Amino acid sequence: MTELKGALIGCGFFAINQMHAWNDVEGARITAICDRDPERLKVVGDQFGIDRRYSDAEALFADGGFDFVDIATTAESHRALVEMAARSNIPVICQKPFAKTLSDAKAMVMACRHAGVALMVHENFRWQTPIQAVRKALDAGAIGIPFWGRFSFRSGYDVFSGQPYLAQGERFIIEDLGIHTIDIARYILGDVRSVTARTKRVNPKIKGEDVATILLDHENGATSVVDVSYATKLSREPFPETLIELDGSEGTIRLTQGYGLQVTNAQGTTTTDVSPKLLPWASRPWHNIQESVHAIQQHWVDQLKRGAEHSTSGADNLKTFALVEAAYDSAAKGQTIDVGAML
Ligand code: NAD
Ligand code: 89V
Numbered sequence: 001m002t003e004l005k006g007a008l009i010g011c012g013f014f015a016i017n018q019m020h021a022w023n024d025v026e027g028a029r030i031t032a033i034c035d036r037d038p039e040r041l042k043v044v045g046d047q048f049g050i051d052r053r054y055s056d057a058e059a060l061f062a063d064g065g066f067d068f069v070d071i072a073t074t075a076e077s078h079r080a081l082v083e084m085a086a087r088s089n090i091p092v093i094c095q096k097p098f099a100k101t102l103s104d105a106k107a108m109v110m111a112c113r114h115a116g117v118a119l120m121v122h123e124n125f126r127w128q129t130p131i132q133a134v135r136k137a138l139d140a141g142a143i144g145i146p147f148w149g150r151f152s153f154r155s156g157y158d159v160f161s162g163q164p165y166l167a168q169g170e171r172f173i174i175e176d177l178g179i180h181t182i183d184i185a186r187y188i189l190g191d192v193r194s195v196t197a198r199t200k201r202v203n204p205k206i207k208g209e210d211v212a213t214i215l216l217d218h219e220n221g222a223t224s225v226v227d228v229s230y231a232t233k234l235s236r237e238p239f240p241e242t243l244i245e246l247d248g249s250e251g252t253i254r255l256t257q258g259y260g261l262q263v264t265n266a267q268g269t270t271t272t273d274v275s276p277k278l279l280p281w282a283s284r285p286w287h288n289i290q291e292s293v294h295a296i297q298q299h300w301v302d303q304l305k306r307g308a309e310h311s312t313s314g315a316d317n318l319k320t321f322a323l324v325e326a327a328y329d330s331a332a333k334g335q336t337i338d339v340g341a342m343l
Helices: 015-024 038-048 057-063 075-087 102-115 129-139 173-189 287-306 314-333
Strands: 004-009 028-034 052-054 068-071 092-095 119-122 146-154 192-200 211-218 223-229 243-248 251-256 260-265 268-273
Touching: 004 015, 004 057, 004 287, 015 028, 015 038, 015 287, 028 038, 028 057, 028 287, 038 052, 052 057, 057 075, 068 075, 068 287, 075 092, 075 102, 102 119, 102 314, 119 287, 119 314, 129 173, 129 243, 129 251, 129 260, 129 287, 146 173, 173 192, 173 211, 173 223, 173 243, 173 314, 192 314, 211 314
Parallel strands: 004 028, 004 068, 028 052, 068 092, 092 119, 146 223
Antiparallel strands: 146 243, 192 211, 211 223, 243 251, 251 260, 260 268
């Protein structure tokens, strides 16, 4: 099988996970890196033995010699970089949040569509082992037709020490973390018709909201609650676990803290350990996220080689991104937002 060559732009905090995962992915490797910060470029280049190093993305694309690009910068640079990739006819992975605005995100999808290049958003949470286990139980018909769900991420973990920019934006938890939780809700219960949300800032040291409660009306008639908080101090810190409750016509599913999957139906109750693997380069408690980075990057390569659509393609992610925008809009106006009108 031919090995694809990739270039990675953005050698910051999270890119280290992506670089480790690329080392393990079958069928691809990273041969060039780019960061406008010379120190980050050196750290990542030296750690992963990459000689082709660029401080400027235009120069990287001008030199070429790679089959895809992996954009691991923060959202403000995403549109320019994705459009650069489209102009160079290079398939592209873009980190979440996909863009700063929904109109930028739509333009990015259009640019790649016109260029005929694949575009996947690195929306990795749905690839976590416990989330995949919930999906499999539903697909196996374990609880019949789900009519209600709760997708919950409540934590007191200090995310600001690794990612200081999270304390500085006007928007915080929905844009950064809730975007994953909302994507999981869509993955499990399907697309959404309307959104009602409330937000709050509890931590006085940050600018944006750190608590959000979001009600989703799914197109299939199910209702779900997405509740996220970084202001929740618990006796046992759950970071970075998403807990799930699903009620269906024939039973219930509970994904509980510590990665237990409990399924109750007419046959009784079964409890399964659905813990993620601790990959050799991973560290607790991040191993759940780290394993999903490997999974989504392997999916990128496999689908690219088949010429098939990615689970979190740009077009798919517009539907998640619209829900983020709708949640902020709903919280600001105190109204329910119709999502269909936004897409
Ligand atoms: P970071 O600030 O640590 O790293 C970003 C890097 O990109 C920096 O080194 C910066 O110099 C570089 N950069 C920015 N613009 C550039 C440009 N135009 N050209 C070249 N280099 C440029 O940020 P981070 O914490 O690593 O986050 C990066 C992205 O990953 C964010 O969008 C964040 O939301 C996302 N993220 C995703 C997950 C996940 O699980 N999917 C987890 C953490 C972070
Ligand atoms: O996944 C993320 O985007 C991270 C974190 C889990 C810390 O919120 O920013």
